[in-house]
Amino acid sequence: MGKENKNSTLEAANLAIGYLLKKKKEILISKNINFSLQKGELIGLVGSNGIGKSTLLRTLTAMQPKLNGSIIINQQDSTTLSIIQLSTKISVVLTKAPSVSNLSVYELVSLGRYPYTNWVGKLTHSDKQSIEEALQATEVLKFAQKKCFELSDGQLQRVLIARALAQDTPIIILDEPTTHLDLYHRAYVLKLLKKLASEKEKTILFSTHEIDLAIHTCNKMIVMTPDKVYFNTPDMLIKQECFSGLFPSEIIAFNTETRTFSIKK
Amino acid sequence: MMQASKKYRLYYILLLLTLCFAFLLNLSLGSVAIPFKEVVSTLLGGETSKTTWQYIIMNYRLPKALVACIAGGGLSIAGLLMQTLFRNPLAGPFVLGLTSGASLGVAILIMGAGFIGGFTGSLLLDTWSITAASALGSFLVVLVVLSATFKIKDTMAILIIGLMFGTFTGAIVSILAYFSNAEQLQQFVFWSYGSLGNVSWTGIGILSLCFVMGMAISIFSGKSLNALLLGENYAKSLGVGIKKTTLLIILATSILAGGITAFVGPIAFVGLAVPHLSRQLFTTANHFVLIPATLLTGSILLLLCDSIAQLPFTEYTLPINAVTSLFGAPVVIWLLIRKRKLVF
Known part of the structure; x- marks a missing residue:
């Protein structure tokens, strides 16, 4: 270790x-x-x-x-x-999506650059590059100019991940x-x-x-x-039978071979 | 994102032209009919055919128009700040009880002066003390709302607390009114109607100072305001000091709303409606775009409302507070019906 x-x-x-x-x-x-x-x-x-x-x-x-x-x-x-x-x-994506309906996708993602920009939040060339890369990596570049309220839940989640990426944190x-x-x-x-x-x-x-x-x-x-x-790694955790202890065993059981849970009949 | 793109430049130019037009229109209208050409020539320092016209313009209409610009713009900015801080489209200086705090301060000063005694009481009633009382009143309300903000996370609860404050201060004002004499009561009631015309050039100086301070803090907070759009937790993860930012925003709001309310009295709805109007017009939530846009729209709106309130060519004047509500309420209803969902 x-x-x-x-x-x-x-x-x-x-x-x-x-x-x-x-x-x-x-x-x-x-x-x-x-x-x-x-x-x-x-x-x-x-x-x-x-x-x-x-x-x-x-x-x-x-x-x-x-x-x-x-x-x-x-x-x-x-x-x-x-x-x-x-x-x-550390950058985050929270469970509750922010109500940012009036922001465009590009604007939302560019907020990830907040820690690096000056007091008016002016985007430098390298900021724009990071944003572009984040948009590309999450495959949302094509609707960068759309407003957030026009997106589906799945698309919005990708945009929020792009925002976290643009924050450029390990x-x-x-x-x-x-x-x-x-x-x-x-x-x-x-x-x-x-x-x-x-x-x-x-x-x-x-x-x-x-x-x-x-x-x-x-x-x-x-x-x-x-x-x-x-x-641990998933394999080791299965060997240690950790997943069996996750839920009360009288209702749900973990099958170590199929690696899935099943409901007891 | 944070730079105003070229797309917005056209809107700004249009708003500026509208502002100039509204300003001149406001100067030309009033109970005395003054030809438009004479108004312009007075402003440019030229001769007018009648000296009374020059006097009316320089000492009554020009200060009034300037106050309308500052009050309309300032209240709208205060509304914008509150709406972003509380992430609630219904927030505004009025909804959060800021205005009722101000009215309580002034009520205690005007009507409570009777309890203190005639001589000292009358000494207290200059512009400075009314400004101070109003600013103090709204600042106290703000502090209570703020301490509530730190304790409870639910923004709706904070709005209800603001509403309760309105009722509470309203009750105290009623009690004060019950025990005060007719003259004091009249003075307070006239204050509560709102009036753009009672501000001297010195008053405009003080008002401008409040305005400049409030605006400076607002612009300085622009970046944090943008991060706050994502909600408090996201803002924190981006390195925004929430407590410091909240304090700054509330400070700016109380300087703007408190100062303006002190000089012109309560003016309803402008602070609530104008930020929404600017958002619809500029279709953005970026505060570096919205702050100038809201400022211009607010000034234009209040200048137009004041022009209507003058009831041109008659000798009557409507209370400005009533006119803004008459205009503001339908605007908000229209927005909701048109969009079905408020873009916020």
Whole structure:
């Protein structure tokens, strides 16, 4: 693990997540979270509803404070990074699509250049190049001049991924990027993320309920269960029988041969 | 994105020409008929056939037209800022209780002066103290709405809190009115009608100062405002300091809306309707395009409303606050019917 840690872009050590209430009361959601994510990897985060997937992602992106442990981004402790430094390390795609109906696709994607532009947000030549590349990589260049309200859910999701790409960060974190999408678009988005991770050498972490698809496409996975948080390759996780513990076994069972879940009759 | 493209240049030129036209029209209309040629020659410093005409233009109509420009533009910018900050198309200086805060400040000053005592009371009633009372009133409301913003994440709840503030301050104003004498009551009621014509050249100086400060902060916040379009969490991930930005935006709004309301009284609907008009016209959400567009549209609108309020060629004048509502409400309804969905 020593060598891996040295190259890691995003690392969690003994991380505990949850909410801080008033009077220093803590609501612990999950603890002892350990993982080390590398360049060029696509990592899926799975777990049942309410287990703390969103909380983990929000903690990693500094939208809420951690309770304990440490988050290390590019060898630096996240607490030492300012909000502006952090914006050049991690970009996000959130579950709830922003209501930006009056922005064109190009304008929305160019907002990703925010950390790099001057006070009036003037786009330089290199900014425009990054935007163009992001539009191309996500195959949305052809409707760059369209307004966001004219797009389908699948197209909008690609545009939001393009915006994250334009932010030019080593790490991209997506919260449930495949919800609201049909099977084709779910597979499309996951394939796109896989391609971006390997071709652009990004670390891409996303949460999802599509466990079958995630097992199929991800390099590594983080599996959150009530007792423990697992981190490994999908193959190893199947061997360790982690997926069987995801849901109550009297209703849903994981078949290690077909790598799918089935409902018990 | 952030640079105004050539496409917008034509719109800006058209708006500027309309503004000039509306400005001259506003100067030419009034209870005394002054020929258009004489108006222009007075403005250019030339001779007029009657010295009274020159006096009317220089000391009454010109200041009034300037105030209309500043008030219309400033209130519209304040509305734009609030709509983006709260990500709510219904927000505006009026909806969030800013104007009711201002009216409470002025009510306490005018009608509460009676409680303090005759002499000190009358001393308090100059332009400066009315400005201060109004600005203070709206700033206090803003602080309450702001602290609510940090506690609850739901923007609808914040709007309801603003609405509650309107009702609350309205009640206090009623109680003050109940105990005050006829003269004070009249003074306050006239203030609440809104009036563009009562501002002296000194007043215009103070008003311009508020306007320039508010505008400077707005323009300075333009980049953060654009990021805020994506919502607070996205903005944060882009490196926007949310607390600092929110404070700046609210500061700009209270300087603009508070200052303007102090001098001209409450003016309804301009702040709400004009940003939507500019968005429809320029079909963009980019604030570096919208800020000048909203400014120009707001000035034009209030100049036209004032021209109507003058009821040209009669000796009657309508309260400006009523005219803007008469105009503003149908505009918002028309927008909703035309678009079915409000582009925001």
